[in-house]
Amino acid sequence: MGLEDLPKKMKAVQVVEFDKPYQINEVDVPTKLQPTDLLVKVAVASNCHTDGMVQHGVFGSKLPQTASHEGAGTVVAVGGDEAANRGFKVGDRVMCGLPLHPCGKCHDCQGPENQTQYCMNLDPGHVGVHTDGCFAEYVKVDSRSTTALPDEVSFLSAAPLACAGRTIWRGMLQANLLPGEWLAIVGSGGGLGHLGIQFAKALGLKVIGVDARDEGLSLTKENGADIIIDARKGKEAAVKDVHAATDNMGADATLCISDAQSAAGLGCAVTKMHGLMVQIAQPDNVEIPFAELIFRDIRIHGSLICSADESKSMLQCIAEHGVTVKTNAFHGLEKIHDLVDMVHGGKIQGKAVIIVDEEQIEHEKKLGAKF
Structure with missing residues (x-):
């Protein structure tokens, strides 16, 4: 399957006005990829405290803004050699990266490795904060901050791990x-x-x-x-x-x-x-x-989120020790308002997530994903 075989449109949960409820809109699938990019078909996306900050306009996000910076899914397109050389290919299960397009030239990008996530010259910025996020059927992410999933780690865990776990x-x-x-x-x-x-x-x-x-x-x-x-x-x-x-x-x-x-x-x-x-x-x-x-x-x-190598070490720890994520799952992007009600109700334990693609959840069970 190539980019030409993908749908042209998709559903997305968006902030269209600050301090107003989310809207579910039909938007373009983000098929314009740079050489470092991956296009991921979202399996699960998670809500984070930062999503509320985005809704309130704290980061000055350009609207409309597709929400959620915590996502996991399957790679359906690889932007170019830079992403491929990092070992990514179509069909890989991944935990989505947050920084999109670091400059690669600043002090932090040049290392040490565990400071690379601090690049202040991102263009366009962080997924789900400054550029479209994971509360959608597809999301564009950067291979330099995206992490391949061990078979033992499920999408249901990996989505909230993308920010909460890394942090x-x-x-x-x-x-x-x-x-x-x-x-x-x-x-x-x-x-x-x-x-x-x-x-x-x-x-x-x-x-x-x-x-x-x-x-x-x-x-x-x-x-x-x-x-x-x-x-x-x-x-x-x-x-x-x-x-x-x-x-x-x-x-x-x-x-x-x-x-x-x-x-x-x-x-x-x-x-x-x-x-x-x-x-x-x-x-x-x-x-x-x-x-x-x-x-x-x-x-x-x-302290902020993990670097790429730190993210790998986190997933390895989970695969070895069986760390589990407490999730409250909602099925379908249409359930976003129910999710928000739970989060703001003050009684939630763990993380609230949306299962975007049930088919991917069923497929990973065959791989032995158990955490």
């Missing part, structure tokens, strides 16, 4: 802990958090899960956190409980994935002196009491 995995790598050390996760019962617990356990870490919702605390327990902290009891109580479990030291490192106003400060407070707090959540302002920085020497490190 929490890189935070874990930035923490740079050894087996047996303590990792705290503030926001442990959400889409990123429940993955972070499983990744940490797979790496031999001990986990302190911190959340402020009954649903989040339940999911934290379900995924195997060693210590569970209810943030609603306040900072002092949280610090006391963490110190009781860690010989009065605190967590060796902490990942903050909650955008609550007090989350970053709490993340620092439960971290041991001279320890690292990795800020992943994106509130308008990260608020940290000066005493954590000055008197306790807490180091703050921001």
Whole structure:
């Protein structure tokens, strides 16, 4: 099958006006590919907190904007030799990349490899943020940031892993802990958090899960956190409980994935002196009491999504250790409004996804996809 054999039109869920509901429109299939591009037939697409930011106009996206930067599916066209030389071919199952067309010339593009995803000269930008995304039947992605799926990893898991998984995995790598050390996760019962617990356990870490919702605390327990902290009891109580479990030291490192106003400060407070707090959540302002920085020497490190090699290592970890993604699946792009209602209802556990192509889901079962 070539590009000429593909449909000319497809359904897509789009932002057509900021702060207004999504619309389902008929749009052109993106068949104009550059040599590094892949055209992917979407199997599953996932909702992320960032999608709400796109809807609110935070990134100044050009409208109409097809939503979702978390997608997985099957390659149906390869743009040219640059993509083919990276090992991609028609029929490959992939986790879609987010950055589309990095410049290849800036300091970050030149390496080290685990900084390449920071290119500030993307043209047109990030899939689902600045250019059309995965809530569609087809999506154009860049082979330099797209990752082939092991047979063991399902589309249903791979879609939310495209951003949520990549993000929490890189935070874990930035923490740079050894087996047996303590990792705290503030926001442990959400889409990123429940993955972070499983990744940490797979790496031999001990986990302190911190959340402020009954649903989040339940999911934290379900995924195997060693210590569970209810943030609603306040900072002092949280610090006391963490110190009781860690010989009065605190967590060796902490990942903050909650955008609550007090989350970053709490993340620092439960971290041991001279320890690292990795800020992943994106509130308008990260608020940290000066005493954590000055008197306790807490180091703050921001983190984004994975690079290409880091993404491969994440999928390898999943294939080996059986990390699973908690998903709430909706069938068909027409269910987008039901998905949004669930996400905004405040009761969701894990990630909300849309199965775009049921046929691909059935096909991968024959491959033994189980995670």
